[in-house]
Amino acid sequence: DTEVTQTPKHLVMGMTNKKSLKCEQHMGHRAMYWYKQKAKKPPELMFVYSYEKLSINESVPSRFSPECPNSSLLNLHLHALQPEDSALYLCASSPVGNQPQHFGDGTRLSIL
Amino acid sequence: AQSVTQPDIHITVSEGASLELRCNYSYGATPYLFWYVQSPGQGLQLLLKYFSGDTLVQGIKGFEAEFKRSQSSFNLRKPSVHWSDAAEYFCAVGAEQAGTALIFGKGTTLSVSS
Numbered sequence: 015d016t017e018v019t020q021t022p023k024h025l026v027m028g029m030t031n032k033k034s035l036k037c038e039q040h041m042g043h044r045a046m047y048w049y050k051q052k053a054k055k056p057p058e059l060m061f062v063y064s065y066e067k068l069s070i071n072e073s074v075p076s077r078f079s080p081e082c083p084n085s086s087l088l089n090l091h092l093h094a095l096q097p098e099d100s101a102l103y104l105c106a107s108s109p110v111g112n113q114p115q116h117f118g119d120g121t122r123l124s125i126l
Numbered sequence: 127a128q129s130v131t132q133p134d135i136h137i138t139v140s141e142g143a144s145l146e147l148r149c150n151y152s153y154g155a156t157p158y159l160f161w162y163v164q165s166p167g168q169g170l171q172l173l174l175k176y177f178s179g180d181t182l183v184q185g186i187k188g189f190e191a192e193f194k195r196s197q198s199s200f201n202l203r204k205p206s207v208h209w210s211d212a213a214e215y216f217c218a219v220g221a222e223q224a225g226t227a228l229i230f231g232k233g234t235t236l237s238v239s240s
Contacts, residue, residue, distance in 0.1 A: 018169075045224035056216055056230035057170070064225035072227075104169055108224040113158050115220075115228060117169040 017041055018118035020105050026124045029095060035121045037088040037105030046088040047115060048080060049104040057104055063088060092123075100125045128153050130217050132231035139207050140239050147202040147234050149217035159200040160218045160228070161191055170216065176200060177222075187211070212238045 018039045027033050037046065045064050049057035062070035063082040077099075079091040088105055102122050106115040131150045139145050151157055158177050162170040174185025181193040191202045200217060217231040 020169075043224075054214075054233075054235075056233055059227045062225050062227070069225050070227065106170075110224055113220050113222070113224060113228070114160050114172050114175050116172065117162070119167075119169040122167075 018105055018107055018116050020103075020118035020121050022121060023119065024122045024124075026126060027092070027095065028126050029097075031095075032091070032093045034092065035090040035103055035105075035123075037090075037107075037118060038086055039107040039116070040086055041107065041116070042085075042109070043107035043116070044085060044110050045108045045115075046082060047106040047108075048088070048090050049106065049117075051102040051104055051120070061090075095123075095125045097125050099123065128219070128229050130219050130229050130231035132215075132217055132234050134234045135232070136235045136237065138237040138239055141209050142206050145202075145204045145207045145211070145236070147215050147217075147236070149200045149202065149231060150198050151200065151217070151219045151229075152198065153219050153229075155221060157219045158222055159191075159193060160220070161185065161189070161200075161202050162216045162218060163187075164214045164216065164233075166213075173202070173215075207236075207238055209238045209240065212236055 021036045048060040051057045060074045061080040066082045081089040102120045104120045105118045108115040129152045160175045161173040173189050176193045215234045218228040220228040
C-alpha cells in the first residue's frame with residue numbers, strides 16, 4: 015500500500031477524448047509532482063507544484079494540463095492525446111524541506 | 127552536467143547470493159541520494175536515502191548503501207537476495223529542498239535465479 019493514491023489505475027481513451035488523472039496524499043506534503051514513464055525507462059518529470067503553485071513545467075505539450083486544487087490533490091487533465099502519450103503516469107509528493115519523494119502506483123494510460 | 131549512471135542494465139543473481147548495484151553521480155551541489163525499486167506494474171518505492179552523516183545507510187527489505195564522495199558513488203547492497211527482490215532498481219540524485227527535480231539513472235533490472 016502506498017500513501018499516494020492515484021486513480022484510475024488504468025485508462026484507455028481515444029485521441030479526441032477528455033479525461034483526468036487524479037492524485038491524492040494526506041501526508042501534509044507541500045510539493046507534488048507528475049512524471050511520465052515509458053516501459054524500461056526511468057520516470058521523466060512533467061510538472062511540479064510547490065504550495066499549490068506550479069513551479070516547474072518541463073516543456074510539456076499543452077494537451078496535458080495540471081491542476082492543484084488544494085494541498086492534498088493533484089489532477090492531470092488530458093485532451094487530444096497522441097498514441098505516443100501512452101505510458102505510466104506517476105504522481106509523487108514530498109515534504110517541505112528535504113526530499114524524498116513518495117510515489118503512487120501510477121495510472122497506466124493507453125491511447126487508441 | 128548533472129547525471130546519474132547505473133552501469134549495469136541487467137544483473138542476474140542466484141537466490142541467497144549477495145548483491146551490489148552500482149550508481150555513480152555527477153551533481154554540482156551537495157547531493158541527496160536515493161534508491162528506488164519498482165516491481166512490474168507498480169510505482170516506485172523508496173528503499174533508502176542519504177542526506178548527510180554516516181556514509182553507510184540502512185534501508186527497508188534488508189538493503190544498505192554506501193556513499194563514497196571521493197568516487198561519486200552510492201552503491202546498493204544486500205547480503206542475501208530473495209526471489210521477491212526481482213525488480214527494476216533506480217538510483218536518483220536531487221537537491222535538498224522539496225519541489226525540485228530528481229535526476230534518475232536509467233535503471234538496473236535484477237533477475238533472481240533459483
